Amino acid sequence: MNNNSPQGAVSTPQVDIENDNSAAVTITAEQAGQRLDAALAAQLPQFSRNRLQSLIKAGSVLLGESKIVAVKYRVNEGDVFSLTLPEPEEAEPQPEDIPLSIVYEDDDLIVIDKPVGLVVHPGAGNHTGTLVNALLHHCGDSLSGIGGVKRPGIVHRIDKDTSGVLIVAKNDFTHKGLAEQFADHGRNGPLERAYQALVWGAPIGLKGTIDANLARATANRQKIAVVKADQGRHAITHWQLQERFGPEDKPALASLIECRLETGRTHQIRVHMAHIGHPLIGDQEYGAGFKTKHNKFEEPLCSLIANFKRQALHAGLLVIEHPRNGQIMRFESPLPDDFQGILQGLRQV
Structure with a gap:
């Protein structure tokens, strides 16, 4: 509630975004007949009008189970619109010239002796300097598309501060075969x-x-x-x-x-x-x-x-x-010095 509203004016409720990046907006009587983008902007002041227009056009706003993609859609009192923010798209990992201790390599797979401190794949707080970045540099385009953008060729992982043997697939055939073995344990x-x-x-x-x-x-x-x-x-x-x-x-x-x-x-x-x-x-x-x-x-x-x-x-x-x-x-990998x-x-x- 806006306590600074002029006496007699009706304030518009403000809606927070939930932890799952969603919000439900109920149209008030005062908003009936407004454009959808304007009605949402009044209750979601944390977003610009342009941002809300983009979300509407992208199909992120539903009325019931129906997507409303027209920003000029006229709303009615009691309409409940659900807004879901899309997950942020993380940047595709880039090749980086990071030294690797290679135990074995052929056309299908590569085995690494991972040192302490090397993160296996990009994630929160570790978007660069990972094993994936190093492998993309070493193997070139042969890893692209295998196992997803963030984890190309990775069939198992070792914690950042754990050392030792780790195997990576170089193609889809090998990725599938290794993944099946690791799933069987x-x-x-x-x-x-x-x-x-x-x-x-x-x-x-x-x-x-x-x-x-x-x-x-x-x-x-x-x-x-x-x-x-x-x-x-x-x-x-x-x-x-x-x-x-x-x-x-x-x-x-x-x-x-x-x-x-x-x-x-x-x-x-x-x-x-x-x-x-x-x-x-x-x-x-x-x-x-x-x-x-x-x-x-x-x-x-x-x-x-x-x-x-x-x-x-x-x-x-x-x-x-x-x-x-x-x-x-x-x-096999020998124990590290420490x-x-x-x-x-x-x-x-």
């Missing part, structure tokens, strides 16, 4: 994905399986959380103890775990290991409660862990069947 085929993780403490036993559904956390949509069995998406992680660190007669201070995925959910290993009480060393999101654990160690290990500001997770192994010739291909430094320090504890 090795249940009926040769696909293998193994990760090395340094975690706080050590799980009970030599190996185990974490079966816990995952979904976006309600309090923070950037994080993932374990949810009830009838909610979220099914997620299974198989783990095996590789090394245990600390005095033999006391609980382990840390351990090296190999994780193999039966499903591929966002942050799956990180959330699952935190869920069983053994978050990854350096994990700022899911291991915040363990951030002072490094004080248990002497120098230089104490400082190494304190300054390790990422999750200690590495995609060390990938096995696939080549979609073109059926050859079983095995790719991960290796902490590992060597733990072995001396």
Whole structure:
């Protein structure tokens, strides 16, 4: 309500845009007979008249289930128009000359040893400097149209601060074949994905399986959380103890775990290991409660862990069947230096 309206004048209600970029505008008696663009402009002052005219012409305004595309359409009292803003179109990623560590390459696929800090594909806050930008430069037009504009050739991903093996398709045939293998997660085929993780403490036993559904956390949509069995998406992680660190007669201070995925959910290993009480060393999101654990160690290990500001997770192994010739291909990546430094320090504890 406009409290500055002259006495006796009727003010027009103002409508807010909802979170889903939509709004419902009900025509008042005073607006009856007005042009549609004028009536909308009165209730949606956050938009210019020209912007509203463009939205009307684009079919973004409905009366009931009917699109109204005429800006001069005369409105009636009680008409309810729904306006839906189109999703903003993001710029097509451009080729960038970014160095790549190439493990293998042929006419159908390319295997990258992804370093820590490299984002896989463009997204919010990362529109340039991604693996996709680098691949477009390296592979040229052969990637265009594969897997969509934002993710050409990408069939799986690794978090920005996780290192290791990642495979990319160069054509539609290979993209389809690899996507089918990753969707199957090795249940009926040769696909293998193994990760090395340094975690706080050590799980009970030599190996185990974490079966816990995952979904976006309600309090923070950037994080993932374990949810009830009838909610979220099914997620299974198989783990095996590789090394245990600390005095033999006391609980382990840390351990090296190999994780193999039966499903591929966002942050799956990180959330699952935190869920069983053994978050990854350096994990700022899911291991915040363990951030002072490094004080248990002497120098230089104490400082190494304190300054390790990422999750200690590495995609060390990938096995696939080549979609073109059926050859079983095995790719491995050595641990990066910072991960290796902490590992060597733990072995001396």
